[in-house]
Amino acid sequence: MPVSSFPPNHGPHIHNSTGNTSILQNSSAHLPALMLQVMLALSPATLFSFWAYGWPSFILWLICLTSALLWESLLLKLFGKSVSKHLKDGSALVTAWILALCLPPWAPWWLAIVGTFLAIVIIKQIFGGLGQNVFNPAMAARVMLLIAFPVEMTQWINPAPVLDNMPSALTFQFPDISSSISYIFSSQALPDGATGATFLSDIKMQIEAGTPAHIATAVSSSANQPAYSVLDTGLGLHSGSLGEGSALLLSLGGLFLLWRGIITWQAPVGLLLGIAIPALLLNQASPELYPGADFHLLNGATMLAAWFIVTDPVTCPVTARGRLIFGLGCGLLAYLIRTFGNYPEGIAFAVMLMNSATPVIDRYIQPRIYGRSRRGQALAVNNPAADK
Amino acid sequence: MFRKTVRGGVHPCGHKSLSNDSPIRYFPLSDTLYVSMQQHIGAPASPVVRPGDHVLKGQLIASSQGNISAPVHAPTSGRILALAEHTAPHPSGLPVLVATLEPDGLDEWGALNPPSDPMALSPEEVCIRIGAAGIVGMGGATFPSAVKLNLSLNSQIQTLIINGGECEPYLSCDDRLMRERATLIIQGILLMQHAVQAREVLVGIEDNKPDAISAMQQAAQGSGVQVIPVPSQYPMGSEKQLIQQLTGIEIPAMSRAAASGIIVHNVATAYAAAEALYQGKPLVSRIVTLSGGAVTHPGNWQVPLGTLASHFLNRASGFNEKPARLIMGGPMMGIQLPDLNVPVIKGTSGILALTENEINHTNPGPCVRCGNCVRSCPMGLLPLEMAANIRSGELKKANELGLHDCVACGACSYICPSSIPLTHLFNYAKGELAQQQKARQKMENTKVLAQRRERRLERQAKEKEALMAARRAAAAAKKAAQQQKEEA
Numbered sequence: 001m002p003v004s005s006f007p008p009n010h011g012p013h014i015h016n017s018t019g020n021t022s023i024l025q026n027s028s029a030h031l032p033a034l035m036l037q038v039m040l041a042l043s044p045a046t047l048f049s050f051w052a053y054g055w056p057s058f059i060l061w062l063i064c065l066t067s068a069l070l071w072e073s074l075l076l077k078l079f080g081k082s083v084s085k086h087l088k089d090g091s092a093l094v095t096a097w098i099l100a101l102c103l104p105p106w107a108p109w110w111l112a113i114v115g116t117f118l119a120i121v122i123i124k125q126i127f128g129g130l131g132q133n134v135f136n137p138a139m140a141a142r143v144m145l146l147i148a149f150p151v152e153m154t155q156w157i158n159p160a161p162v163l164d165n166m167p168s169a170l171t172f173q174f175p176d177i178s179s180s181i182s183y184i185f186s187s188q189a190l191p192d193g194a195t196g197a198t199f200l201s202d203i204k205m206q207i208e209a210g211t212p213a214h215i216a217t218a219v220s221s222s223a224n225q226p227a228y229s230v231l232d233t234g235l236g237l238h239s240g241s242l243g244e245g246s247a248l249l250l251s252l253g254g255l256f257l258l259w260r261g262i263i264t265w266q267a268p269v270g271l272l273l274g275i276a277i278p279a280l281l282l283n284q285a286s287p288e289l290y291p292g293a294d295f296h297l298l299n300g301a302t303m304l305a306a307w308f309i310v311t312d313p314v315t316c317p318v319t320a321r322g323r324l325i326f327g328l329g330c331g332l333l334a335y336l337i338r339t340f341g342n343y344p345e346g347i348a349f350a351v352m353l354m355n356s357a358t359p360v361i362d363r364y365i366q367p368r369i370y371g372r373s374r375r376g377q378a379l380a381v382n383n384p385a386a387d388k
Numbered sequence: 389m390f391r392k393t394v395r396g397g398v399h400p401c402g403h404k405s406l407s408n409d410s411p412i413r414y415f416p417l418s419d420t421l422y423v424s425m426q427q428h429i430g431a432p433a434s435p436v437v438r439p440g441d442h443v444l445k446g447q448l449i450a451s452s453q454g455n456i457s458a459p460v461h462a463p464t465s466g467r468i469l470a471l472a473e474h475t476a477p478h479p480s481g482l483p484v485l486v487a488t489l490e491p492d493g494l495d496e497w498g499a500l501n502p503p504s505d506p507m508a509l510s511p512e513e514v515c516i517r518i519g520a521a522g523i524v525g526m527g528g529a530t531f532p533s534a535v536k537l538n539l540s541l542n543s544q545i546q547t548l549i550i551n552g553g554e555c556e557p558y559l560s561c562d563d564r565l566m567r568e569r570a571t572l573i574i575q576g577i578l579l580m581q582h583a584v585q586a587r588e589v590l591v592g593i594e595d596n597k598p599d600a601i602s603a604m605q606q607a608a609q610g611s612g613v614q615v616i617p618v619p620s621q622y623p624m625g626s627e628k629q630l631i632q633q634l635t636g637i638e639i640p641a642m643s644r645a646a647a648s649g650i651i652v653h654n655v656a657t658a659y660a661a662a663e664a665l666y667q668g669k670p671l672v673s674r675i676v677t678l679s680g681g682a683v684t685h686p687g688n689w690q691v692p693l694g695t696l697a698s699h700f701l702n703r704a705s706g707f708n709e710k711p712a713r714l715i716m717g718g719p720m721m722g723i724q725l726p727d728l729n730v731p732v733i734k735g736t737s738g739i740l741a742l743t744e745n746e747i748n749h750t751n752p753g754p755c756v757r758c759g760n761c762v763r764s765c766p767m768g769l770l771p772l773e774m775a776a777n778i779r780s781g782e783l784k785k786a787n788e789l790g791l792h793d794c795v796a797c798g799a800c801s802y803i804c805p806s807s808i809p810l811t812h813l814f815n816y817a818k819g820e821l822a823q824q825q826k827a828r829q830k831m832e833n834t835k836v837l838a839q840r841r842e843r844r845l846e847r848q849a850k851e852k853e854a855l856m857a858a859r860r861a862a863a864a865a866k867k868a869a870q871q872q873k874e875e876a
Contacts, residue, residue: 011718011719011720011721011798012719012720012721012799012801012802012811013715013722013724013742014720014746014747014748014802015802016400016748016802016803029805030750030805030807031753031805031806085751130754131754131755131756264763313758314756317759318757318758318759318762319759319762320763366770367395367762367765367768367769368768369767369769369790369793370395370766370767370793371639371641371642371643371793372640372641372793376790378641378643379641380640381647382648383647383648383649384649385649386543386544386649
């Protein structure tokens, strides 16, 4: 192979650097810096969730990150790659972090370890490592966990501020750090009063039971279930997985990445439109059967997926138009699964389906080459001076 | 249907302020000048002087040979010491023929015979004189200007574009030239317009050079030359991109700009043309930007051609730290110098000494398909797909993806977060494909020759046989006749 003589002795002799570049700069410098900024963008929403779900969620997050690093190191060693060099790229940490956000906040320790095994070993490394995987590791791992461990994957603890306003607050309190450790490692069942259904599943069940959607989204269904409100849900005061919480803080992180040029707008906008447009149309057509666009945008993993999952460069198309199509597809499929499928949340399935369509999108959606037609033929030569 | 604005591009930090505030200074003569016979693209010039000869400044020391070549003139007056090989300013560090010139210190011009009114000359005559002055593309491509002007005389030219983009970071030689010598540049531009009979002239200057823009606009008043600011975006100074920005026209693939009625020349080339025709001076020096983080005193100098880079750097500045990389030209498309023991040539727009920090090199990592290369490519290519194909040896597939439309601007390599040497791979693949093409051609030729030989041998064998048969027949006839005779 020709790439033996590094560094190459011809241009470019300089490389993009983060230090002294303008805001208009459309990317960050090197991969580790890029991953670091993704983690930075994830931080506000994650910290909020730690506050809302207490020590167990923090410990779970820690287990995810540690086990992912272990799996990654093991596999790199097995494949004879430099562990120190590849670990430093930070991709395993980002995958583990996003997976942690996809788990129930108080999930047992082994769920996290099995999850990172699936994500890092099965989905990423066995397909060839960073850049080679077909499916988004976090999403694929979540789907596999959901199918294999449906009970553990749907135990939704109510966030502390919500719990405080409930009758069960008298009997149940969040554990402190030491009892949280024993809690996560002993796999106790959650007390009934502490858990609640996510809005997506609660409202879906109510609608299926015959309650009109506009009533289901306005009134609380039981003592342990707060009523849906745009403000509270947008802030993150509802039950769900660790990262489904604050639509607001997730969007802040996403906008930061957009501003830094680390992600492009096409896939997120595609996903949001893909969900909002059908939601809006069906809601207009029959409001008693279909909740509105706000409900779908603020609930579930919509915002997490928009900013951190459909923007995963490895598994989404490379062109701008391809990414828009990819995002639209993810959004539309997610809406269809949520509304007409068996699962209350369908984003992970939607992303996996669109991941498998990525090579096809990349095959057909390509930029036009300068001086050529879309089909690759050279443009006709036209000399304005010769015409006269 | 097609977008008119330039797509892609990157915004590297310009580092222009290192050198663009320092006015052009004249670099003094060295003890010895190494005047290369190969300062241009094409055949090397052939020397017309011998060791020991005394030459005057501007005297022809090597004439152009072949269709694409340029003559070389003495950068100062003095004695030719030798005609010998010396390291070329090329990454290979291979030797090239140079005339070693010992200046006599008088810097005495030979006879300068500028025409009384250059604009009254015929276009062909202007081209001839530009060629005779040894002028080549001063932006760094060093294509002989007269050849380019001549070629475009055949296809009618609508627009002459003058490239004052200077989109390469660090370089400010064109910026200073435009600020300080705009009048002569405009005269040169008008000469070139006359030479190609262009109907309009557009000067594109990146908007990070406001002083140069206003100087040029002022000098251009009433001349019909339009000075147009263009966005500062690398590679705006690339021919195809500048044309697209200024005229909205895309040059069709595999065709020259001249075929579309457009020709592009650099500002420094226009300046050299004006010097040649208005003052009679051939190209014997050029403005060189000395810059980079490792250089103590960055600046712009008018340097006699043939000055050694090492001498130039040491006399003009010196290092404040050990440079990690020495570059001739700009940091995006310039060449790495193996060492500084090389002379300044006509295409030397800059000599840069960059620090480790400025280069910001890391070892290549895996491609994460982030698409930055696709976004940054000004030609609309898919660098990541091309690179993947080249890495697995599928050069043909890379070619189908548009490898030959790549202008090697380096934007993709610059922006790649995994530091994949994309441009390096493309250069390799282009070279390899050219080699294969050559080998195929050779094989084809061999095959044709072998077939011809076979046919020839066959024909010869047949002829021989026919001859033998005829002889046999003749012999038989003779015998028969003899027998008859005997019988009779």
